[in-house]
Amino acid sequence: MRHLILGAALALMLPLSAQAQDAGDAAAGEKAFAPCKACHAFGKNGVGPDLKGVVGRKAGVHEGYNYSAALKNSGLTWDEANLKEWLKDPKAKVPGNKMVYPGLKDDKKLSDLIAYLKTQS
Template sequence: MRLITSATLLALATMAASAASAQDISAGERSWNKCRACHQIGEGAKNLVGPQLNGLFGRHTGAVEGYSYSSANKGANITWDEAVFAEYIKDPKAKIPGTKMVFAGIKNDKEIADLTAFLKQFDKDGKKL
């Protein structure tokens, strides 16, 4: 009986650890509040101070039609994926020196993962996947 109890406790602890490290879209949406002053996302999103972020992952820097990018951003030749975004959002000016983005960054890896999960919900047309 003790072996079953230990195994059960181990399984529960493993499940709890996995849930704690999983991406949380709701938390990512709350983190999105730091971005929304300059960016839009979703159906009908428009460029503001920064470009709209629909379909961000998989697109190249400087690719949003109608947005006036810095030459640094246009010339960065980066394709956005989770790793590149995580590095960028921690310190935008370090990743792309000369970017127009004025943002101190998000340093917390969990918050970045949650924000990434929120952003990844939206396809290039702003529809939730």
């Protein structure tokens, strides 16, 4: 019986450890953000839109930035799942958008980058 209880307790802990791995490291994410600085900033629009508070924001609506029709009409909200897909391959996530970034394929760096973006709200 004790083995059964221990096994059940371990099974319950597995999803928690998987979530911890997906949480990302904001400090590492700040480093992963370095190439993004060519077009994006926090607090002002540049070549790309202002990313301050992007997590949880509706896509294509930040004031003062001229978005593509594809992004304006995407219906997306930048939650973690949508950001991960977008940052992995923007052209696949929203065909017809004007972002020239080819994407970040490393899942760990994606999680780290999103963790960093969450600190900038």
